[in-house]
Amino acid sequence: MxxxxxxxxxxxxxxxxxxxxxxxxxxxxxxxxxxxxxxxxxxxxxxxxxxxxxxxxxxxxxxxxxxxxxxxxxxxxxxxxxxxxxxxxxxxxxxxxxxxxxxxxxxxxxxxxxxxxxxxxxxxxxxxIWCQGFSEPGAGSDLANQRTMAKKDGDDWILNGHKVWTSLGHFAKWMILLTRTSSEHKYEGLTYFLCPIEGQSGVTVRPLVKITGETGFNEVLFEDARIPDAYRLDEVGKGWTVAMTTLTAERGASEGAGSGGGAGDILGATAKLVELARNSWSGDTLAADNPVTRDAIVQRSIAAEGLRQSARRARVSSLCDHPMRLPLQQKLAVTEFDQENARLGVQIAGAHSTLYKRDSRAPSEGHWPLAYLNSYGNTIAAGTNEIQRNILGERVLGLPKSK
CATH class of the missing domain: 1.10.540.10 (Acyl-CoA dehydrogenase/oxidase, N-terminal domain)
Incomplete structure (x- = not known):
């Protein structure tokens, strides 16, 4: 206890x-x-x-x-x-x-x-450690287009299929897994499992190398892998409903059980830009003395404070006009904020931004080009930001679907 x-x-x-x-x-x-x-x-x-x-x-x-x-x-x-x-x-x-x-x-x-x-x-x-088995080669933003099949066999299910972009899959003991258990219905044919990964027969994890050279992502292949029915989450055919709970949490509607740490420090990100500008030169001019650079950093600082206050507001239910607006908005806004910050960092570093993390001469130990390349994965994860805008428009603002 x-x-x-x-x-x-x-x-x-x-x-x-x-x-x-x-x-x-x-x-x-x-x-x-x-x-x-x-x-x-x-x-x-x-x-x-x-x-x-x-x-x-x-x-x-x-x-x-x-x-x-x-x-x-x-x-x-x-x-x-x-x-x-x-x-x-x-x-x-x-x-x-x-x-x-x-x-x-x-x-x-x-x-x-x-x-x-x-x-x-x-x-x-x-x-x-856990990983997520949602995305597939043909089911990314269209999550309901799942092809990984689970077929009942006594007290077990037999899994066959292919998942991609599986972060931490190479270390994971368990996977939250969305599968198709019926081909007759698109949404009602999905079922959700808590699937064992580590050391499981019929489960193969392969690393995917990103543009950064890192391999945190993976693909996972299921070939007649077995999973007990006791590891099914909720009822058969309720997978879409369960997946929406997961995506709501992933997109920021839940504080989680403890996801803190140095990552996600919005105000700290702009402080890093200030430090970079104070140590970067363009010819005889220090970046921190360039009025255009100074203005750009101030704009990022204003945006950071706005995001910080939105996050505070999201924690007070009486200040939220719609239960999903701010959480969904934060995912969209924060990932694009991070991308613009990294873009500005690369611009301030100038030619030195071509020096990567293994180069001892790289500004900020190569943080800025790495952050910029990484940022595109973050605007795709948990549903692309284009999909996120559709969700905000249709489900929060009540706008009609685009033709």
């Missing part, structure tokens, strides 16, 4: 979290960490981040809002505070991002008691 380190008073909890983070700053990673957890490639990176998540979990910074019987701490409404403080402290991110921000909210809503007790504790501690 977990013993929380905090009293339930929010202000006191924030102070204790802040103090704990100050006293438990982890040593630098022996290997350079990627920008986000979905690009973690090596066992050294994984082990370092798993140990950090385990430590945060034991201290009560992860699973804060999750009921005690499922491995959490049972203090409702405090997880967002822990996430905020982890971002403020710029500590390493938590590696089990898919598990914390997608699997846990989905299992809590749709899982049986047995499933909640079995799957959630290891997810919170980081002992069991």
């Amino acid at each position: 977990n013993a929380p380190i905090q009293e339930p008073d929010p202000n006191e909890f924030r102070s204790k979290v802040r103090r704990w983070l100050e006293e438990n700053v982890p040593p630098p990673s022996p290997e350079r960490l990627p920008i986000t957890p979905i690009e973690v490639m090596t066992f050294g990176q994984r082990d370092y981040l798993q140990e950090w998540q385990r430590k945060c979990y034991k201290a009560g910074l992860v699973g804060t809002d999750i009921p005690v019987e499922y491995g959490g701490y049972g203090h409702k409404g405090l997880q967002s505070i822990a996430n905020q403080e982890m971002k403020r402290a710029k500590v390493p991110y938590l590696i089990n991002i898919v598990g914390l921000s997608m699997a846990v909210p989905t299992i809590l809503r749709h899982g049986t008691e047995e499933q909640k007790r079995k799957f959630i504790p290891g997810c919170l501690s980081g002992e069991e």
